[in-house]
Amino acid sequence: MIYIVMAYLWASVLLYILMGGADFGAGILEFFSTRKSQERTRTVMYRAIGPIWEANHMWLIIAIVILFVGFPVIYTTMSVYLHIPLTIMLLGIIARGTAFTFRNYDAVKDQLQVVYSKTFMYSSVITPLFLGIIAGSAVSGSINPKATHFADAYIFSWLTPFSLAVGIFTVTICGFLAAIFIIGETKSETDKTRFVKKSKHMSIAALLAAALVFAIAFLEDIPLTHWLFGNAVSVACVALAVASLIWMWVSLFTKQTKLLRVIAGAQVTLLLVAITYEHYPVLINLKDSEGLSLLDNYGSPKTIQSLAVALIAGSIFILPSLFYLLYSFSNKREA
Template sequence: MPELAAGILFGALVIYGLTGGADYGAGIWSLLARLRGERRTAEAAEAAIGPIWEANHVWVIFALVVMFVAFPPAFADLSVKMGGPLSLALVGIVLRGTAYVMQAYGGGGRVAVWRRIFGWASLITPFMFGLVAGALALGQGAEPGAPLAGSFAVVSPFSVLCGVMAMTLFAHLAAVYLTVEVELESVREMYRLYGMLSGAALGVCALVSVVALYHTPGGASFAQNLILSPGALVWQTGAGVAALTTLWWLYHWKFRLARRAVVALALAIFAGWGASQYPWLIPGAWTIRDAAAEPAVLRMLLLAVAAGGAVTAPLLWWLFRLFKGRAAE
């Protein structure tokens, strides 16, 4: 049962990556396009966030709740050890939310400023999430000693690269989604180009991060898990194939197929990350089983998730059908 709960936690993170991640990505493109003076390209990214934004945002809260219910000591340690970067991620979320309200409902002359804040905040939060994931993978969540408020001892070349990779992945996801969603042909072309560029950047990040891993103290054993264990190797290869397939379809103007491939790419990256860490929740400190709450708690959590899912899923389907379905036609 602990594995099942961990699966739910992981699932929530994956969905957050695929949906909320694309919202961060859209924010990044809006920022870059505005900096380059491409108003229409930016507007397309901003329009994509509208109705779905609130719903996507819920996944991260859901993941937090599952974690503290099912794996309370891991949650407590994570909050203490990664307090600094998590707080900054939170600041990013707050700024994004505030800026979103001002852009969507505020009107007036200051919109440009808020748009910029929104864009920068869209960069900060995924970077911090990636940083935390990278630091955890290196086993820094298990290190004793002073908590890391503001000190940011978790910063290492590898964890920074993980942060950059998270940003790049989300930007890539958003660009490929947008090739399907936008209506203007010229804007679509821009996102095709951005999609290919960000895909290439993602590949470079991945390669550099492997090199960085070998030069990080304590990194080698994790590198072995991440790259060389048979299970992980499958996912890495899968990610590579999916990345190339995405670029291939983008190049050939097959955007729907590219969208499928990019989702597969993200899934493979997440799965590879999960597989390399299993059975650790916080590598070196808490395994899934050690951190798990009592069976009675897990049982009720699974029940609640099943019941909640039964209510939520049809509504979510309705939401996406109403808004994303039509845009895609």
Template sequence: MEAIIFFLVLSIVCYVLFGGADFGAGVLEMITGNINRQTIAHAIGPVWEANHVWLILVVVILFMGFPKIYSTLTLYLHIPLLIMLIGIVFRGTAFAYMHYDAIKDQSNIVFNWVFKISSIITPLFLGIVVGAVALGNITPSAVSFYDGFIAPWLNLFSFSVGIFTIILFTFLADVYMIGETEDIFEFREFKTSAKTLNAISVASGILVFTSAEFNGLPLFSMYINSWFAVFMVVTATFLIPVLWWSLKEEKIILSRVLGAGQAIAVMLAWFWVQMPVVIRQSGAADITFYNSVAPDATLWQLLLALIIGSCIILPFLFYLMKVFKGSQFQSEND
């Protein structure tokens, strides 16, 4: 089971680092203005579809390996999940028409706005789902539609996690985008906004902890009582001045690594304080990896499929990145 959990966590981390940055690119375009539209479209164009492989892996692992987690999520949080999926579809459709349509007319403006708005809605509701499973407002014994399907996610904490997710994704997109442009004006603009977003992400993180206490979740105590979570938070904090130095010195690859490292540290701390609980419930036992796991025979088949699939998919993903992005990694001074 631990190997399955490893693949699940790895898939989530990769989806945030790659797919999340794609969503952040839409938000970044809205922040920095249409002057960067072509740069952003050129950067994510070759790889945006491939990044959803990680989300598909998450769904498959939960469906086969931990069916109770999957069924609980899709039942009690079906509204934010549906909105998130609609955002994914609308965003992908808009980007395809905006980027590949042979005729550039007024409809391109509409597609661009759909792309931007969907890039905000999708990570917002992804974060809302994450906040809802941690808060513990899911009530299997609820007798009303509101208590069963609205109250678990319509609260300050869940939305604060959603806001943090948007900012994190946008920050990652900005750090990655620094190495995508050859225009000196855009380069400086991305550097400045990266520092700003990094600072805002810290402020939004404080908002998450504050809203958790407001909604009755002792998140601060959970972190303080976990040495690993404290270590990850301290690591992410100490990376901030190093990241800003690398941005000042225009160390493109190092900046990307440090930005991704901060995101990974934040996610690992979150995973650690929750383990082994996946979904906290009100009026019922919490759902953990251990009380929701599929039979051993299913786990072995899933693990075999994940290993074989990784051997097939990962080399091709690496080749895709090498073909379209390889030239950018030759020198930090390019």
């Protein structure tokens, strides 16, 4: 049963990156658009994410519940030592959702629309930035459970160059996913050309951010290269991700956009497999001590069994409804 729970945890993280990431990316693309094109970008993005934006955070909630119920030691460690970036990320989600709702559904259109738009854009950047910071802090060994000072325990556990670089990389990935996913939602050739261009720009930004992550990992003596190239599975995943990146660029230049979503989703999936395979089953690396393993820090067998049954039962009811939601609004947009 523990492996079923672990599989759901990994899948929830992946789906949140793919769907929630594309959701955040909508605001990121708007943030980096010129004032002249912001209004059109906003309109196209709203039509695409408006009907389902709230459902994307379901995957984050599932991941948190799995950690809270099934892995209390790991959950406690993260929520204590990373409580500042976690709080900022959650506030960003709240601010973004509130701004999105009032900007698009407010009965009165006044000057507050400017405030709503800025809040939506800024929180769309801040939230994935701190999501990446949390991920970078968890794997880099910067969390020090033996710290005796507030700053060492609760500030420098996440405020590191490597974690910031991972945060920037996460922002670019979200923007890249949004640009790729939105191409299939556009009917206008002008819009399609604009988002193809944005996809190229965000792809380049993601590559530069990845290079920054590698450079800082080398300077801070973090074995990122070993994690990605130290075993056959990770090497194969990285090779396939590079090959799919070339395929994606060819598709963008030839405007063969039908498979772009599949390619982009496969790239992110392969990268997540590559980075987590070497870590398995450790979820958090601690400073100057052993990491926290999922296989050594789970709850009682009865709790894990009940959690696994609940996750399977929930999938049977929730996933068909979610797919129907996507299908319904997809047909509505086409109508």
